[in-house]
Amino acid sequence: MTSPLFSSVHIGGREASHRIVMAPMTRARSTQPGDVPNAMNARYYAQRASAALIVSEATQVSSQGKGYSFTPGIYSREQVAGWRLVTQAVHAKGGRIFAQLWHVGRVSHPDFHNGELPVAPSALPFEGKIWKVDPATGRGEMIDSPTPRALERDEIRGIIADFRRAARNAIDAGFDGVEIHGANGYLVDQFLRTTSNVRTDEYGGSRKNRLRFLEELVSEVTAEVGANRTAIRLAPFLTARGMACPDILPTILEAVEFLQAKQVAYVHLVEADWDDAPQVTEEFRKPVRARFSGTIIVAGKYDIERTNWVLERGYADLVAFGRPFVANPDLPARLAQRLPLADFDPATLFGGQDHGYTDYQPMQ
Known part of the structure; x- marks a missing residue:
């Protein structure tokens, strides 16, 4: 019996012969x-x-929007030109690529902002670390993030404008679309949760208000580049970084209803992938699918068995793989042929040069 993972699907403006997505992964090599x-x-x-x-x-x-050393941007002319090298190389190999647009919010450090505090919906302390390179030694380490300062209303509107410009820059750089990073405790996610958003204006308090930033942001990006080239990543079951919000699941479901009305390209649901993480239940998957008839991508330590299960039940249309793609550049072929997967070197995940980045070999 053929795995549903290797059935055709329309994604990224083309028909693909399988349903394996390369998940976004910070590699810090700009x-x-x-x-x-x-x-x-x-x-x-x-x-x-x-x-x-x-x-x-x-x-x-x-x-x-920066929160880690050596992560790329998409707001300067030089950055757009650099990304054009990437998209041209991918397209020359017949691939499709979306740009993930990011503002880290409070998960940052003053050293990236001329001594100014990182910004967030609210000035709340939290447990969070960022990867930062010490200029004296050239070595990276995980360091604590400080308590951020709360954004003013006008600053919120300015950030939404930044996302819109970045989306246009991405299309100008040759990307096939953009994925808004609304997951993993970064700025969009921070607005959604009661544990990180205690604002008393129109961007905080009620579920409707906490969704306002996401909705205004998606509306601006779709107006700029089209709904068919706009997607979003969400993390319903995230609890790390002070994000264990008791209202997040119904908030995400309301967000999905909005995204359905907008007819975005896809919704990308990242599942908590640490060993004792809460399991995503069918009681949550079913209402997500009931509310969103478009393309759903899921990610989070999926193996072939779990992949087949989620695809066969219609809870997802594609599955994204992150770290398996690091050491296995030909991951779709390896999975199709049930070939062994190479292990990656964790010491080379962040920062560095070609070693541990472009020197992993495909199967012969």
């Missing part, structure tokens, strides 16, 4: 100064162009 994508990044993505769709590493929409 050119400095300026956080500019480069030829090495282009080689890395082109090597993995056999994915049904590539979602790029998270890409800050402004300097304010």
Whole structure:
């Protein structure tokens, strides 16, 4: 019996012969100064162009949106030119690629912002670490994020405008579409949750108000590049980084209803992937599918058995794989042929050069 993972699907503006997506993964290898994508990044993505769709590493929409060392941006002319190298390389191999648009919010550090505090919906302390390179040693380490400052109303509207400009820049750079990063405790996610958003204006309090930032942001991006080139990633079951909100599941379901009305390209649901993480229940998957008839991508430690299960039941249309793509640039072929998967070197995940990045070999 053929696995549903290897049936055709329409995604990223084309028909793909399988349903394996390359998930967004921060690799921290942009050119400095300026956080500019480069030829090495282009080689890395082109090597993995056999994915049904590539979602790029998270890409800050402004300097304010940065929270880790060496992550790329998409707001300067040089960055757009660098990303054009990437998209041309992927397209030359027959691939499709969306840019993941990112503002980290409070998950940042003053060293990235000329000593200014990171921003967030509310000035709340939280447990969060960011990866930062020490300029004296050149070595990266995980360091604590400070308590952020709360955004003013006008600043919120400015960030929405930054996302809209970044979406236009992405299309100008040759991306097939954009995925708004609304997951993993970053800015969009921070607005959604009562544990990170205690605002008393129109962006906080009620579920409707906490959804306002997401809805205004999606509306602006779809107006700029089209709903068929706009997607979003959400993390319903995230609890880390002070994000264990008791109202998040019904909030996500209301967001999905809005996204259905907008007819976005897809909704990407990232599941908590640590060992003792809460399981995503069918009681949640069913209402998501009932509310969203478009394309759903899921991600989070999926193996072939779990992949077949979620696809056969119609809870998802594609499955995204992250770290398996690091050491296995030909991951779709390996999964199709049930070939063994190579292991990646965790010491080379963040920062560095070609070693642990572009030097993993396909199966012969």
